[in-house]
Amino acid sequence: MNAVSAPCPAAKPASRREARRHSRRETILDVAAQWFLEHGYDGTTMSAIATALGGSKGTLWNYFPSKDVLFAAVIDQVTTAFREQLLLILNPHDETETALYRFCGELLRKTSSPEAVALYRLVIGEANRFPEVGRIFYERAPLQTRILLAEYLSTAMERGRLRRDDPFRAARELIGLCMCNSHSERLMGLRAAECEDTVAADAEQATRVFLRAYAI
């Protein structure tokens, strides 16, 4: 068992310096993330980040040896945060329709937030220059979501609630039915935020079509 509320692995004795250094690093990552997400890689300058930090450039380079490295660290942190924020509810005690409907709603709300859209844009836009970035993001967020849903669908198929089929493929299809509504339009900047009514309607429609195709 780990000690309770030990956020840091290997539990460094947390000398004052170490703690300060750690929190400073987090602050830098937060500020940098804001800039990268809002202005893209080239639109973000190290000087701007340093200024926004209220610190000097020397300090910035003390923590990250180059812009590339800082960017990679930001993507790492942001995708982790995104995955954690994307933990989705799939209550096995709910009616299948209800469970899926709620899942779709959550998925839509979270992937249509301005931050999520900015992250998608950044990852896709820099996929050429930083091939790692695409993989990291994909494996942390969309793939995890799909696995989670596939497990649920698998159980539902075994219990006779859904027609038996490849659950991993079915998961992809339900997610596709959700996202097809507006995700790419949003990525291209054609839609602002989504209102709750639209989300509910889209989630309901996706669930309905999916259930028709996978009825027993």
Next chain:
Amino acid sequence: MNAVSAPCPAAKPASRREARRHSRRETILDVAAQWFLEHGYDGTTMSAIATALGGSKGTLWNYFPSKDVLFAAVIDQVTTAFREQLLLILNPHDETETALYRFCGELLRKTSSPEAVALYRLVIGEANRFPEVGRIFYERAPLQTRILLAEYLSTAMERGRLRRDDPFRAARELIGLCMCNSHSERLMGLRAAECEDTVAADAEQATRVFLRAYAI
């Protein structure tokens, strides 16, 4: 009626100079398109384009007054070309299943080509800096495809081949079922080109699920 094979509106008398100028402009657009698609906006320099042209920078600025304007012109040209290349077959005399299957296959082949992927990336990555670009691309390519499919579906519904429902929404769903298979993975750089077998399998699966959901 327009004159036959008059590619240029207002049919300039095509003095030698005018013709030369026109073709030069096309060449510039082609070269610039290659660079922008492969390296992105910031990764492309005007000097590089000029060198690739075999010409000088002065000439480049003679045709386009700034990098922004050149980029906009490139997007305009490339999206137009993409739309034309995306004209899809929907033969009303085929069996519904066959028509849709062929449509899906074509759609997949065309949207998964390296050039198409590069274009999607460019548009999405620069959606912040060039808000126009997203709209232009969307209205020319994805929206046209969707309208085309919706018209076909509408007819099929009227003829009793498919369950009556909103054809425009149904079109979005079929396209979503196609694209969900691999499009976003490709945008993030996780897949290379697609082999024909995969395309066929994906098209078949999308058609099957769609038809189950929209059976009469």
Next chain:
DNA sequence: TGATTGCCGTACCGTATAGTACGATTTTCT
């Protein structure tokens, strides 16, 4: 053929930016 127009090559300007250097100052460790 003579005037015009466009193109090439190259040098140049101004600016922006990643990254460095360094001395002064503050914070932390022992």
Next chain:
DNA sequence: AGAAAATCGTACTATACGGTACGGCAATCA
């Protein structure tokens, strides 16, 4: 308290890039 580490502010280097200027050469036009 005194040593060590981190931070700050600022000035600086090197480079890259968008865009301009200009003199000479080739194609085009009338």
